[in-house]
Amino acid sequence: MVTLLGNPSKPDNTRVLLLGSGELGKEVAIEFSRLGAWVCAADSYANAPAASVSDEARVFDMADGNRLTQVIDEVQPNIIVPEIEAIATGVLAQAAAAGITVAASSRAIEICMDRERLRTLAAEELGLPTTPYRFAGNLQEMQAAVNTVGTPCVIKPVMSSSGHGQSVIHYPDATVVADAWEIAQNERRVATEGDVSRVIVEAFAPLDYELTVLTVSSTAGIECCAPIGQRQEDGDYRESWQPAAVPEETLQTAREIAVTCVKGLAAQAAQNEEECRGVFGVELFVLTDGRVLFNEVSPRPHDTGMVTLASQNFSEFALHARALLGVPVTAETLGLRREATTWASRPLIVAGYGRPEITGVNTALSVPTADLRLFGKPEIRGHRRLGLALASGNTQAEARARTQEIVNSLETQLS
Numbered sequence: 001m002v003t004l005l006g007n008p009s010k011p012d013n014t015r016v017l018l019l020g021s022g023e024l025g026k027e028v029a030i031e032f033s034r035l036g037a038w039v040c041a042a043d044s045y046a047n048a049p050a051a052s053v054s055d056e057a058r059v060f061d062m063a064d065g066n067r068l069t070q071v072i073d074e075v076q077p078n079i080i081v082p083e084i085e086a087i088a089t090g091v092l093a094q095a096a097a098a099g100i101t102v103a104a105s106s107r108a109i110e111i112c113m114d115r116e117r118l119r120t121l122a123a124e125e126l127g128l129p130t131t132p133y134r135f136a137g138n139l140q141e142m143q144a145a146v147n148t149v150g151t152p153c154v155i156k157p158v159m160s161s162s163g164h165g166q167s168v169i170h171y172p173d174a175t176v177v178a179d180a181w182e183i184a185q186n187e188r189r190v191a192t193e194g195d196v197s198r199v200i201v202e203a204f205a206p207l208d209y210e211l212t213v214l215t216v217s218s219t220a221g222i223e224c225c226a227p228i229g230q231r232q233e234d235g236d237y238r239e240s241w242q243p244a245a246v247p248e249e250t251l252q253t254a255r256e257i258a259v260t261c262v263k264g265l266a267a268q269a270a271q272n273e274e275e276c277r278g279v280f281g282v283e284l285f286v287l288t289d290g291r292v293l294f295n296e297v298s299p300r301p302h303d304t305g306m307v308t309l310a311s312q313n314f315s316e317f318a319l320h321a322r323a324l325l326g327v328p329v330t331a332e333t334l335g336l337r338r339e340a341t342t343w344a345s346r347p348l349i350v351a352g353y354g355r356p357e358i359t360g361v362n363t364a365l366s367v368p369t370a371d372l373r374l375f376g377k378p379e380i381r382g383h384r385r386l387g388l389a390l391a392s393g394n395t396q397a398e399a400r401a402r403t404q405e406i407v408n409s410l411e412t413q414l415s
């Protein structure tokens with residue numbers, strides 16, 4: 001018998017187990033908590049951001065199926081909300097079969113964490129436009145795939161996120177191809193598979209810009225938020241803004257792709273007798289010739305969607321919690337706030353080693369319309385997102401310049 005150290009004064013209606021307690025998880029925990037749910041925040045390290053705003057925190061390796069099963073048995077959640085990809089997904093499927101709601105369905109989690117399954121579903125079953133691609137399971141197959149797809153092309157492990165293990169090949173030279181294979185194998189996600197990760201070889205798309213269309217699946221059906229513009233660098237998002245100024249035709253196509261994608265995932269989940277509920281971050285490429293391609297989708301709030309903390313009446317985190325609690329999320333719920341025309345977000349990314357201490361908050365918050373999230377991460381090793389600047393403006397340029405000013409006002413000391 002395990003005693004849970006929850007908040008005893010809180011009505012114990014819905015129990016939520018959050019798997020991953022980073023900055024996105026922290027906002028999800030707050031939103032569930034606001035609606036009366038009891039939240040347990042799990043991560044592989046102590047004092048993760050969501051731990052400080054949850055009723056209970058657990059520290060364990062979520063890719064370890066036995067440990068995850070044990071924690072689910074102890075916590076007895078009604079809803080499991082994965083925030084990261086490196087989770088023992090077989091256990092999530094078992095939990096779903098046992099009647100626990102898994103966001104956004106265990107089937108969607110499994111498909112979206114595997115680029116091969118996702119791309120096959122999107123391009124070959126749903127007919128969504130994507131970059132030309134091939135898969136490869138060894139170096140020889142990869143060389144053949146590079147020859148077929150042509151250069152420049154991008155190599156990605158099918159099991160990876162945040163740009164890890166990716167490289168761009170400009171010439172189909174054997175040494176370059178071998179190096180890319182090595183990078184993919186060394187930086188892929190190891191937890192959930194064997195010795196080798198298959199790779200996807202994708203034609204390098206001539207990007208004009210990138211969009212995220214947050215798409216919400218709830219008891220009211222599937223609805224899209226206003227498009228989010230974003231800038232990526234080294235596998236991380238550096239800036240996002242909403243609404244992105246896009247031609248009406250592009251917006252229509254982007255929305256159609258997003259809805260088709262989420263419907264396709266829902267149909268997959270239905271085969272498993274699961275509902276597919278929550279927020280999906282559909283990533284799209286808009287090419288220089290105006291075509292819109294599907295890139296990938298996160299079956300959870302998206303990092304570029306953090307701009308909705310300022311821009312929408314209900315942030316992507318609030319929408320995720322509502323959809324999962326069975327609240328109908330209608331088109332009206334997805335509205336932008338009225339007090340500005342455009343909003344921007346910019347993460348504070350710091351490189352180094354040690355415990356961070358951030359100063360300059362007063363100056364940062366004196367920038368017009370400024371808001372700030374400091375995530376409270378206890379330590380950094382390498383480079384890490386420590387906070388988020390939010391601002392609005394009369395133009396996109398003004399909002400983006402303000403977030404830059406906010407970030408420039410902050411100083412981080414490492415000890």
Ligand SMILES: Nc1ncnc2c1ncn2[C@@H]1O[C@H](COP(=O)(O)OP(=O)(O)OP(=O)(O)O)[C@@H](O)[C@H]1O
Nearest residue numbers: 131154160161162163164202203204205232235236
């Ligand atoms: N085929 C491509 N052509 C051009 N640019 C690409 C291509 N694939 C990826 N990129 C660039 O790299 C970024 C990251 O790629 P992708 O979204 O596939 O990987 P990821 O590891 O899942 O990243 P994240 O977890 O940050 O979303 C894209 O947003 C885009 O800027």
Ligand SMILES: [Mg+2]
Nearest residue numbers: 162283295296
């Ligand atoms: Mg991506």
